[in-house]
Amino acid sequence: MNQVTAVLNEVRASSPLVHCITNTVVPEITANVLLAVGAAPAMIDLPEEAEIFAGVASALLINLGNGSSEQHRAMPLAAASAVAHDRPWVLDPVAVGALPVRTRLARELLEQTPAAVRGNPSEILGLAGESAGGRGVDSTDAVEDALATARGLASRVGTVVAVSGPVDLIVSADRTTRVTGGSDLMPLVIGTGCSLGATVAACLGAALPAGLGRHDAVVAAHALFAAAGTVAARQASAPGSFRTAWIDALYRLTPDEVVGLVTIRDA
Amino acid sequence: MNQVTAVLNEVRASSPLVHCITNTVVPEITANVLLAVGAAPAMIDLPEEAEIFAGVASALLINLGNGSSEQHRAMPLAAASAVAHDRPWVLDPVAVGALPVRTRLARELLEQTPAAVRGNPSEILGLAGESAGGRGVDSTDAVEDALATARGLASRVGTVVAVSGPVDLIVSADRTTRVTGGSDLMPLVIGTGCSLGATVAACLGAALPAGLGRHDAVVAAHALFAAAGTVAARQASAPGSFRTAWIDALYRLTPDEVVGLVTIRDA
Amino acid sequence: MNQVTAVLNEVRASSPLVHCITNTVVPEITANVLLAVGAAPAMIDLPEEAEIFAGVASALLINLGNGSSEQHRAMPLAAASAVAHDRPWVLDPVAVGALPVRTRLARELLEQTPAAVRGNPSEILGLAGESAGGRGVDSTDAVEDALATARGLASRVGTVVAVSGPVDLIVSADRTTRVTGGSDLMPLVIGTGCSLGATVAACLGAALPAGLGRHDAVVAAHALFAAAGTVAARQASAPGSFRTAWIDALYRLTPDEVVGLVTIRDA
Numbered sequence: 001m002n003q004v005t006a007v008l009n010e011v012r013a014s015s016p017l018v019h020c021i022t023n024t025v026v027p028e029i030t031a032n033v034l035l036a037v038g039a040a041p042a043m044i045d046l047p048e049e050a051e052i053f054a055g056v057a058s059a060l061l062i063n064l065g066n067g068s069s070e071q072h073r074a075m076p077l078a079a080a081s082a083v084a085h086d087r088p089w090v091l092d093p094v095a096v097g098a099l100p101v102r103t104r105l106a107r108e109l110l111e112q113t114p115a116a117v118r119g120n121p122s123e124i125l126g127l128a129g130e131s132a133g134g135r136g137v138d139s140t141d142a143v144e145d146a147l148a149t150a151r152g153l154a155s156r157v158g159t160v161v162a163v164s165g166p167v168d169l170i171v172s173a174d175r176t177t178r179v180t181g182g183s184d185l186m187p188l189v190i191g192t193g194c195s196l197g198a199t200v201a202a203c204l205g206a207a208l209p210a211g212l213g214r215h216d217a218v219v220a221a222h223a224l225f226a227a228a229g230t231v232a233a234r235q236a237s238a239p240g241s242f243r244t245a246w247i248d249a250l251y252r253l254t255p256d257e258v259v260g261l262v263t264i265r266d267a
Numbered sequence: 268m269n270q271v272t273a274v275l276n277e278v279r280a281s282s283p284l285v286h287c288i289t290n291t292v293v294p295e296i297t298a299n300v301l302l303a304v305g306a307a308p309a310m311i312d313l314p315e316e317a318e319i320f321a322g323v324a325s326a327l328l329i330n331l332g333n334g335s336s337e338q339h340r341a342m343p344l345a346a347a348s349a350v351a352h353d354r355p356w357v358l359d360p361v362a363v364g365a366l367p368v369r370t371r372l373a374r375e376l377l378e379q380t381p382a383a384v385r386g387n388p389s390e391i392l393g394l395a396g397e398s399a400g401g402r403g404v405d406s407t408d409a410v411e412d413a414l415a416t417a418r419g420l421a422s423r424v425g426t427v428v429a430v431s432g433p434v435d436l437i438v439s440a441d442r443t444t445r446v447t448g449g450s451d452l453m454p455l456v457i458g459t460g461c462s463l464g465a466t467v468a469a470c471l472g473a474a475l476p477a478g479l480g481r482h483d484a485v486v487a488a489h490a491l492f493a494a495a496g497t498v499a500a501r502q503a504s505a506p507g508s509f510r511t512a513w514i515d516a517l518y519r520l521t522p523d524e525v526v527g528l529v530t531i532r533d534a
Numbered sequence: 535m536n537q538v539t540a541v542l543n544e545v546r547a548s549s550p551l552v553h554c555i556t557n558t559v560v561p562e563i564t565a566n567v568l569l570a571v572g573a574a575p576a577m578i579d580l581p582e583e584a585e586i587f588a589g590v591a592s593a594l595l596i597n598l599g600n601g602s603s604e605q606h607r608a609m610p611l612a613a614a615s616a617v618a619h620d621r622p623w624v625l626d627p628v629a630v631g632a633l634p635v636r637t638r639l640a641r642e643l644l645e646q647t648p649a650a651v652r653g654n655p656s657e658i659l660g661l662a663g664e665s666a667g668g669r670g671v672d673s674t675d676a677v678e679d680a681l682a683t684a685r686g687l688a689s690r691v692g693t694v695v696a697v698s699g700p701v702d703l704i705v706s707a708d709r710t711t712r713v714t715g716g717s718d719l720m721p722l723v724i725g726t727g728c729s730l731g732a733t734v735a736a737c738l739g740a741a742l743p744a745g746l747g748r749h750d751a752v753v754a755a756h757a758l759f760a761a762a763g764t765v766a767a768r769q770a771s772a773p774g775s776f777r778t779a780w781i782d783a784l785y786r787l788t789p790d791e792v793v794g795l796v797t798i799r800d801a
Contacts, residue, residue: 025561025577027292027333031457036506041457042362043292043333049366066561066577068604070335095576099583188785190565190575239570240781247507251455294559294600298724303773308724309629310559310600316633337602514774518722 004264007207007220008255012038016058016205019082020198021045021075023065023094026191029243033195036250037224039202047074054078055085059205061198062109064102065094072105079112088115088204088214092197097126110157115204116218117153118162118197121146128153143169151176160218162200164193168222172215179219181226181262183233185242192246196225219264227253227261271531274474274487275522279305283325283472286349287465288312288342290332290361293458296510300462303517304491306469314341321345322352326472328465329376331369332361339372346379355382355471355481359464364393377424382471383485384420385429385464388413395420410436418443427485429467431460435489439482446486448493448529450500452509459513463492486531494520494528538798541741541754542789546572550592550739553616554732555579555609557599557628560725563777567729570784571758573736581608588612589619593739595732596643598636599628606639613646622649622738622748626731631660644691649738650752651687652696652731655680662687677703685710694752696734698727702756706749713753715760715796717767719776726780730759753798761787761795 017040022030027043034041044053047070054060060082062075082089091114096106106127110117117127120139124146125131131141143165150161150171163169168179186192199221207217228249236242253261284307289297294310301308311320314337321327327349329342349356358381363373373394377384384394387406391413392398398408410432417428417438430436435446453459466488474484495516503509520528551574556564561577568575578587581604588594594616596609616623625648630640640661644651651661654673658680659665665675677699684695684705697703702713720726733755741751762783770776787795 023577024291024558024579025565025575028295028457028562031292032506032510035455035457041292043290044362044366045291045333046336046368049368052366066579068335068602069580095578099578099586101580101583188569190562190569238782238785239566240778240785243566244507244511244778248505251505251507291558295562295724298559299773299777302722302724308559310557311629311633312558312600313603313635316635319633335602511774511778515772518772518774 002259003213003216004220004223004259005255007203007212007217008224008258010206010210010212011202014206015040016202017042018059018061018198018201018205019044019053019057019078020061020063021050021071021078022061022063022194023067025066026194029191030195030198032247033250034198034202036247037199037202045071045074047077050074051077051081054081054087057087059087059201060089061092061201062089063092063094063194063197064096064106065194075105075109076112079109083112088201088208090114090197090201090204091117092194093117093119093123093127094194096123097131113157114159115214116160116162116200118164118200120164120193124153124161124163125149139165143167147171160215162218162222164196168226170215170218170222175215176267177215177219178265178267179222179226179262182229185233185239186229188239189243189246192225196221199225223262223264224250224253224258227258230261269526270480270483271487271490271526272522274470274479274484275491275525277473277477277479278469281473282307283469284309285326285328285465285468285472286311286320286324286345287328287330288317288338288345289328289330289461290334292333293461296458297462297465299514300517301465301469303514304466304469312338312341314344317341318344318348321348321354324354326354326468327356328359328468329356330359330361330461330464331363331373332461342372342376343379346376350379355468355475357381357464357468357471358384359461360384360386360390360394361461363390364398380424381426382481383427383429383467385431385467387431387460391420391428391430392416406432410434414438427482429485429489431463435493437482437485437489442482443534444482444486445532445534446489446493446529449496452500452506453496455506456510456513463488466492490529490531491517491520491525494525497528536793537747537750538754538757538793539789541737541746541751542758542792544740544744544746545736548740549574550736551576552593552595552732552735552739553578553587553591553612554595554597555584555605555612556595556597556728557601559600560728563725564729564732566781567784568732568736570781571733571736579605579608581611584608585611585615588615588621591621593621593735594623595626595735596623597626597628597728597731598630598640599728609639609643613643617646622735622742624648624731624735624738625651626728627651627653627657627661628728630657631665647691648693649748650694650696650734652698652734654698654727658687658695658697659683673699677701681705694749696752696756698730702760704749704752704756709749710801711749711753712799712801713756713760713796716763719767719773720763722773723777723780730755733759757796757798758784758787758792761792764795
């Protein structure tokens with residue numbers, strides 16, 4: 001069986017509990033996406049509770065988009081707790097590079113060795129100190145321009161780095177995968193990127209205990225998102241109805257259908 | 268006229284103003300649901316403002332899902348203000364039992380005598396100290412397993428306890444009602460449970476000033492939600508489109524249609 | 535070319551980056567609306583980051599609906615930074631007049647000379663100290679009752695005051711415009727008013743650098759919202775599906791279609 005198919009089957013079978021510390025804009029869509037893909041969401045931000053919960057959940061997402069200082073206090077505690085309890089955690093460095101508080105925090109969090117980092121090209125460059133970080137959540141850099149930086153980051157930190165764009169780039173120290181699919185409407189629905197970070201966490205939380213690979217788990221999340229985007233774009237041509245069709249597709253697509261809808265290439 | 272019909276008519280007629288202190292994931296769907304059922308939502312979290320507003324609104328919802336410490340400071344002030352001004356308030360003990368900060372807070376709040384408590388089985392058991400509280404917002408216990416605990420809680424606190432599940436259980440000291448209806452897709456849309464707590468508050472805020480019963484008000488909210496779920500499931504088979512159809516149904520269903528779509532049994 | 539058409543074309547052409555400090559209920563719909571109309575949203579609330587970002591973004595929205603005390607600390611810093619960097623900012627005085635903390639804050643912020651103020655009639659009266667401010671976000675006053683107050687406020691502060699309702703009133707010191715259109719379903723979708731404030735900011739952020747007028751920019755935002763409401767009401771008759779159709783219409787409508795769908799009258 002294809003590794004992507006195996007990961008997505010495992011998500012449906014094990015329903016990983018994903019602890020999210022995420023920004024104020026996307027909690028609802030993130031939770032709905034996690035439910036649609038077969039995972040269970042739990043947003044828990046209070047430092048005292050987050051530290052406990054990160055050790056119990058299947059995986060943790062830390063998204064640095066617009067958060068409170070209380071959430072910022074919870075993040076290092078939760079990341080350390082996840083690591084201590086051998087749970088994978090994912091860093092989504094929203095607008096890192098462009099804004100100082102979150103840039104410092106992102107670099108501090110990186111020392112806790114996330115299982116994966118997911119961002120747009122400007123954010124990945126910003127995390128590595130090589131870009132001003134785009135305009136808020138928008139990237140001003142192209143995906144392929146972040147390739148060398150992503151490789152360096154993956155090697156140095158020992159993580160999988162995913163760079164999202166029209167073609168997604170998933171980079172480990174010894175492997176680079178490109179996922180092609182999706183729709184131009186996806187960036188017009190807020191939270192598609194942020195909920196991809198959460199779905200990466202879900203795939204890791206399901207895959208690793210089943211002996212599946214970390215890199216494959218990250219690829220599987222991106223393949224699922226792109227496939228659902230491709231399907232939704234056949235049904236809807238504006239962002240309101242696209243959003244609904246896309247969540248329906250995330251729920252309905254079988255792992256085999258996902259693999260048939262996107263192009264996944266190692267190089 | 269059926270008591271459920273009377274309550275739902277009263278919600279449409281009086282448009283109760285529902286003050287919600289709720290978690291970071293569900294404010295938007297909660298507000299949209301309150302508007303759809305004929306109530307008026309107001310989320311007010313600052314301690315100083317919440318204390319004032321809880322004395323003015325028709326009813327108050329306190330939902331213990333992911334909240335900030337600032338919201339936690341507002342909750343006891345708002346509950347006390349609601350009680351002092353003779354306004355019903357509803358406690359939704361999300362993930363209580365599983366997490367320490369909110370468990371302590373829930374038990375402290377219980378002393379302010381909520382008019383109703385609504386949760387899933389694990390949360391009701393957790394509130395009573397009899398369960399570890401499930402996985403985040405997911406219940407790991409069955410509805411009927413919480414029956415004796417719900418009865419004890421209802422008697423001891425002098426409240427109505429609603430236990431949500433495939434069959435909802437509404438329990439007062441001297442009465443037990445089961446509501447059957449809805450759809451398996453409801454738990455796949457985040458906030459259907461949390462907005463049910465808000466709708467319980469809306470029904471109480473409309474029913475009590477009109478001389479209708481507290482138990483009937485809680486039953487009416489559950490009947491409306493289940494009926495809308497039943498209707499939405501006829502129109503949609505995936506959670507994105509189900510969510511839209513369900514909100515439309517909450518808006519469109521007449522009280523008589525609600526009563527015709529669900530089974531309500533006292534026993 | 536019509537001035538409204540010119541403003542809306544400029545929004546699509548320049549994709550203004552809109553910094554929003556807004557309430558806990560509406561960030562997602564606000565971001566989706568900004569994306570649909572062609573702008574780029576960025577919610578940034580931390581005081582240190584908000585101060586920096588307000589000087590970089592095309593425009594700033596400050597919405598006083600349910601916010602944390604941390605957001606309240608950020609608001610004056612962001613407004614001052616916007617003014618210092620010659621960026622337009624918009625004040626949305628949600629529930630001002632009805633609640634004390636935000637009423638004090640709104641009057642303090644008014645000294646930073648917003649380019650526009652947008653609210654319902656009760657909020658505009660409340661901001662001027664002439665009303666108790668309605669029921670939460672609901673207005674208890676009629677639009678035309680706020681006309682004289684809006685004129686006084688516009689003159690005294692040197693701003694454009696928009697009063698939203700079935701007929702929108704846009705008032706500058708020397709000009710009054712009425713926009714007619716939309717649908718009764720709009721107030722049943724939470725965030726349509728709050729995202730109008732954000733779209734006013736987007737129109738100002740696009741119009742002013744292009745040499746277009748401030749009053750016209752505010753009119754254009756209201757015309758676009760009303761036109762999309764008119765279109766959506768032809769497709770949907772309940773708030774769940776209306777919301778989807780309305781966001782689709784915001785995305786699809788050309789500036790010429792907008793002008794054809796609403797009535798805009800100066801008087």
